[in-house]
Amino acid sequence: MSRDAILKTVRASLKGEADVDARREAVKARLSSHQRNLIPARGQLGDAERVALFAEQAEKVGATVTRVDDAGAVPEAVADYLRGRNLPQRVRKGNDPRLGALPFDKTPTLEVNTGPSDGTDLVGLSHAFGGVAETGTLVLASGNDNPTTINFLPETHIVVISAEDIAGDYETVFERVRAAYGEGTMPRCLNMITGPSRSGDIEQTILLGAHGPKDVHVVVVG
Amino acid sequence: MLITAPKFKENAAKALVDKSLQKALGNVERGFVAKRAKAAAALPEFDALRDAARDIKNHTLENLDLYLEAYEEKVTAAGGKVHWASTAEDARDAILDICTAANARTVTKGKSMITEEIGLNDHLEVNGIHPVETDLGEYIIQLRGETPSHIIAPAVHVNKEEIEADFRRVHTHLPKDRQITEPTALLSEARVVLRQEYFNADVGITGANFLIAETGSSIIVTNEGNGDLTQTLPRVHIVVASIEKVVPTLEDVSTILRVLARSATGQDMSVYTTLSTGPRRPEDPDGPDEYHVILLDNGRSSMLGTEFQDMLRCIRCGACMNHCPVYHAVGGHAYGSVYPGPMGAVLTPKLWGIDQSGHLPNASTFCGRCESVCPMHIPLPKMMRHWRERAFEAHQEPAAQRYGLKLWAFMAKRPKLYHLATGIAARVMSLLGGAKGRLSSLPLAGGWTKHRDLPAPETKTFLKQWAEGKR
Numbered sequence: 001m002s003r004d005a006i007l008k009t010v011r012a013s014l015k016g017e018a019d020v021d022a023r024r025e026a027v028k029a030r031l032s033s034h035q036r037n038l039i040p041a042r043g044q045l046g047d048a049e050r051v052a053l054f055a056e057q058a059e060k061v062g063a064t065v066t067r068v069d070d071a072g073a074v075p076e077a078v079a080d081y082l083r084g085r086n087l088p089q090r091v092r093k094g095n096d097p098r099l100g101a102l103p104f105d106k107t108p109t110l111e112v113n114t115g116p117s118d119g120t121d122l123v124g125l126s127h128a129f130g131g132v133a134e135t136g137t138l139v140l141a142s143g144n145d146n147p148t149t150i151n152f153l154p155e156t157h158i159v160v161i162s163a164e165d166i167a168g169d170y171e172t173v174f175e176r177v178r179a180a181y182g183e184g185t186m187p188r189c190l191n192m193i194t195g196p197s198r199s200g201d202i203e204q205t206i207l208l209g210a211h212g213p214k215d216v217h218v219v220v221v222g
Numbered sequence: 223m224l225i226t227a228p229k230f231k232e233n234a235a236k237a238l239v240d241k242s243l244q245k246a247l248g249n250v251e252r253g254f255v256a257k258r259a260k261a262a263a264a265l266p267e268f269d270a271l272r273d274a275a276r277d278i279k280n281h282t283l284e285n286l287d288l289y290l291e292a293y294e295e296k297v298t299a300a301g302g303k304v305h306w307a308s309t310a311e312d313a314r315d316a317i318l319d320i321c322t323a324a325n326a327r328t329v330t331k332g333k334s335m336i337t338e339e340i341g342l343n344d345h346l347e348v349n350g351i352h353p354v355e356t357d358l359g360e361y362i363i364q365l366r367g368e369t370p371s372h373i374i375a376p377a378v379h380v381n382k383e384e385i386e387a388d389f390r391r392v393h394t395h396l397p398k399d400r401q402i403t404e405p406t407a408l409l410s411e412a413r414v415v416l417r418q419e420y421f422n423a424d425v426g427i428t429g430a431n432f433l434i435a436e437t438g439s440s441i442i443v444t445n446e447g448n449g450d451l452t453q454t455l456p457r458v459h460i461v462v463a464s465i466e467k468v469v470p471t472l473e474d475v476s477t478i479l480r481v482l483a484r485s486a487t488g489q490d491m492s493v494y495t496t497l498s499t500g501p502r503r504p505e506d507p508d509g510p511d512e513y514h515v516i517l518l519d520n521g522r523s524s525m526l527g528t529e530f531q532d533m534l535r536c537i538r539c540g541a542c543m544n545h546c547p548v549y550h551a552v553g554g555h556a557y558g559s560v561y562p563g564p565m566g567a568v569l570t571p572k573l574w575g576i577d578q579s580g581h582l583p584n585a586s587t588f589c590g591r592c593e594s595v596c597p598m599h600i601p602l603p604k605m606m607r608h609w610r611e612r613a614f615e616a617h618q619e620p621a622a623q624r625y626g627l628k629l630w631a632f633m634a635k636r637p638k639l640y641h642l643a644t645g646i647a648a649r650v651m652s653l654l655g656g657a658k659g660r661l662s663s664l665p666l667a668g669g670w671t672k673h674r675d676l677p678a679p680e681t682k683t684f685l686k687q688w689a690e691g692k693r
């Protein structure tokens with residue numbers, strides 16, 4: 001079968017089976033050690049600078065960012081954003097308990113629907129698993145809490161993120177994924193999102209809003 | 223896929239006098255080169271990261287058998303299935319079987335060079351399954367019945383007027399008097415048309431930029447979000463990836479991601495980097511029910527342990543073609559292969575045979591820019607020379623070409639003549655391209671002095687093509 005044939009050719013090219021045991025040990029060690037390679041200095045900033053860099057980088061790629069003191073202020077921030085964009089006061093979110101606990105009673109005109117998106121929603125609301133300051137990247141984990149469809153189908157995506165979940169580098173977020181899901185285990189889908197969808201396929205001119213959201217708005221809490 | 227690489231010289235001659243192509247190629251040179259330079263300069267650690275990325279891939283290739291086994295184990299544990307495919311045909315068959323079992327009529331596709339390599343679309347179509355490309359560039363060339371002319375910008379050779387004409391020809395259900403001259407209008411139209419396709423599709427097929435041995439994840443890196451909709455909405459997700467895509471850990475992929483987008487488009491990070499692991503879980507409200515990975519060899523395993531092993535580090539960023547004066551001059555289609563530019567000149571003889579690609583390793587000025595920008599430090603000029611030597615040893619070059627070699631040797635010993643020839647060529651180029659600055663960006667003379675000890679017979683012939691293009 002193909003499997004054995006391919007592995008056999010690979011082994012033969014790698015000078016045979018002679019040192020396979022030693023190699024096996026080395027590979028095992030590498031897979032479990034999670035050793036970090038070089039991390040750029042910009043990925044290793046202190047708390048305050050890190051959040052500032054995250055916001056700066058996210059804005060550089062066309063996302064918008066607001067910061068609120070605590071979760072209680074999120075519904076108003078969402079309603080404000082929608083008003084400012086002339087969008088209807090309606091969002092779709094998943095079952096994330098952090099979103100469920102938000103005081104939406106403070107914004108009675110804001111309609112909040114829960115469940116995955118079927119493509120008819122204009123605005124999606126998600127809670128990020130984490131963020132990466134070095135590139136202004138949001139990291140979202142799939143599941144009942146934050147369905148993947150909400151990240152891609154609505155034209156506008158509002159993402160809530162706790163300041164403390166903003167890491168400097170990708171590696172730190174991945175370490176937190178391991179802590180949350182277990183060694184070598186992942187959520188079905190981990191979306192790293194850096195700004196709104198874009199395409200350069202028409203004469204190399206960058207246009208926003210290709211197939212995913214045209215607008216990404218980040219609400220940093222804390 | 224029909225390989226027309228043996229006709230490189232004819233293809234190139236045509237490309238040089240194709241005005242609309244030359245206009246479009248100006249975008250490659252102006253856009254990608256400047257953006258990459260800016261992104262690389264903005265990250266002090268960029269070069270050190272390139273070294274680290276190279277080391278990661280070298281380590282992986284030296285233990286490829288073990289990493290592939292580890293990867294497969296993890297995919298299986300997550301509920302996915304790995305299908306090993308020695309050849310393009312094996313891969314096509316495996317994909318068709320999955321589609322047939324899923325009763326698929328429509329298949330959406332994220333951008334993937336490997337499905338071009340295995341000629342998947344034609345195979346699906348003759349078997350009654352309709353493939354829909356969803357990356358905007360791929361969609362455009364699918365409408366035109368063309369193949370990609372660039373590995374990350376497949377429609378880079380097409381102008382917006384041509385796209386408008388194609389959309390009007392195909393989207394006949396839309397009002398005739400609509401305004402779609404502007405790129406934004408074209409994009410909106412494609413967005414609406416393709417949105418429906420994601421929902422109609424029974425199977426979504428994507429490639430993979432990386433496979434992670436530690437977790438059994440496949441990664442796609444995109445800007446549009448089409449790959450994500452392709453793999454999220456249909457019932458079945460098929461990942462098609464070649465064996466050298468595997469990397470050990472999440473840390474390792476982090477390092478390579480830092481050089482990928484910067485080298486490709488000059489972004490710090492592409493918009494969407496998506497790690498997928500297995501099918502929908504019991505508690506998941508969305509995502510595919512089935513997750514399959516086609517693991518393709520197609521000649522790669524036999525590159526290990528040879529002078530072409532380094533090519534397997536390639537992360538398909540496109541920087542080598544973006545910086546190649548030959549690519550700038552003739553575009554991707556002239557190469558007549560799925561993979562154009564310097565990386566294609568190395569890979570094509572391996573994948574389709576040296577007899578099918580004899581001219582490609584000569585499609586170079588040996589200026590060395592491809593190697594100097596390659597994030598994975600792949601010695602592309604050296605490998606092109608390997609191929610040329612092999613072809614020459616096998617006497618596969620026709621007499622005219624061997625004569626060309628003698629001519630080249632004659633020229634090489636007479637720098638003034640050489641400069642005259644390259645000067646003419648450069649002037650022809652700037653006439654054809656109509657772009658200022660093209661002349662100065664043709665590093666032919668510099669390339670000659672740097673590599674004066676290297677025979678480059680086809681360069682002479684290539685220059686002749688330019689000269690002919692003047693007429």
Ligand code: SF4
Binds near residue numbers: 537
């Ligand atoms: S050979 Fe290097 S520069 Fe060319 S596509 Fe591959 S990684 Fe990028």
